[in-house]
Amino acid sequence: MSILDNFAVPGQVAIVTGAGRGLGAATAVALAEAGADVLISARTAEQLEVVAEQVRATGRRAVVVPADLSDLDAVAGLAQTAFDEFGRLDTIVNNVGGTFPRAFMDTSPRFLTEAFNFNVATAHALTRAAVPLMLKSPDGQQSVVTISSMMGRTADRGYVAYGTAKAALAHWTRLAAADLAPRIRVNGIYVGSIMTSALEFVAGQPEMMNQMETRTPLGRVGDPDDIAAAVLYLASAAGKYVTGKLVEVDGGIQEPNLSLGMPDVVG
Template sequence: MILDRFRLTGKVAVVTGSGRGIGAATALALAEAGADVVLSARTREQLDEVAARIADAGRKAHVVPADLTGPAAAGMLADAAVETFGRLDVVVNNVGGTFPRPLADTSTEFLEEAFRFNVGTAHALTRAAVPALLEAGGGAIVNVSSVMGRVSGRGFLAYGTAKGALAQYTRLAAADLAPKIRVNAVAVGSVATSALQVVVDNPALRERMEAATPLRRIGDPEDIAAAILYLTSPAGSYVTGKVLQVDGGQQAPNLELGLPDLT
């Protein structure tokens, strides 16, 4: 059965930023496909809620509350997977993000922090996970990038540059780690998470965003989780070094920030 190729029975995954939104949806999707999951984010209460849902799905979850803005904490998650479950097969580098800011207000330090949070953290966990993935016979890594890594819009210089770098990091890491470890990315569009809450709760803003999206809707976290499941499961076993665009068809920002011309 073709659906069997989407199974992760007996596998172990680490998902960062898994207390809510895309990370939580992804962790639950991997569990429903048969994996045990190491969950990590700042807030234990959120992680415990996701862990309970994973238990309801018949799988095990290990909760690691941590501030993943620094690479060091992310690197420890691979060891947590091996110590708890005895192996590691899947890594999802989901944690990341940077607030919009005009170029004139984007300091060098702010730009460097965007790289550290979006690229450095992913690299730290990827590098730490490689020995365990090889010990398990190979595995899959998925990085969560963004449509803003390939389109241009005012206010997204730090965020878009970091996410564009993460996409290229994905291609380069895939070359280094082939053939046993596959590395791919998902470039997400506008998804109904807490980061987009101000739009989701404002009918006028939501209508503007949906009208500017070819598929005429905001994405659900499960849309991204399904793509990640494909890339981490045997269904995606012939895919590496690719950035899968799951963005509703966007070719430009679907909600401008309204930043004025410089004078």
């Protein structure tokens, strides 16, 4: 047996949320290429169908579930749908999330609560619904991967809602790992600056791109496949001795690499 075989997930079943584009889409295709059937969900059906065709091109099955994943009942329901469609459930990738930056005084308690719900409560709702179904699989290779952010471990102006939610998601990952060991591994990724639609506004502004790249030790913005590869490691037997950990896939940054130029608070 080759060490490379540990990165394969033949016959397994994964759910990837926020899979219509960006990190979720790349992750769904990577898991399919490694042998998994995939349920993908996001708000926009047309985007999901494009990703589903890429999954099917690998020879694996894809189930498309358009849904508003801020609805906790909807996101929890994905677990049973996947089990009903495929007969098993092995991997959950909690990718849905995100929150726009806002100045501190523009961040209402409601906005903070919504950020927490969208980034943390969604992951909890889906994982909680999935656990009883994952435990039905006998091989002990079940895993959960959460997508956090480097803003969950660093600080800059404008991220009090987003950064707080992603920090909470990271610690939820550690706590869930303790609760679900040894049967289900739970790990996460601190994601750095990745060229997805969220950074399109930066891509068209050379000065901002230069700032982001020069402040990143590896000198470039990441690619969605950089994250997908890390997810595959954590979800496969290659990561079978890893749980409760957050992997930093961020080009080596130790502090934010793009200033939003938020002004000082004045009275």
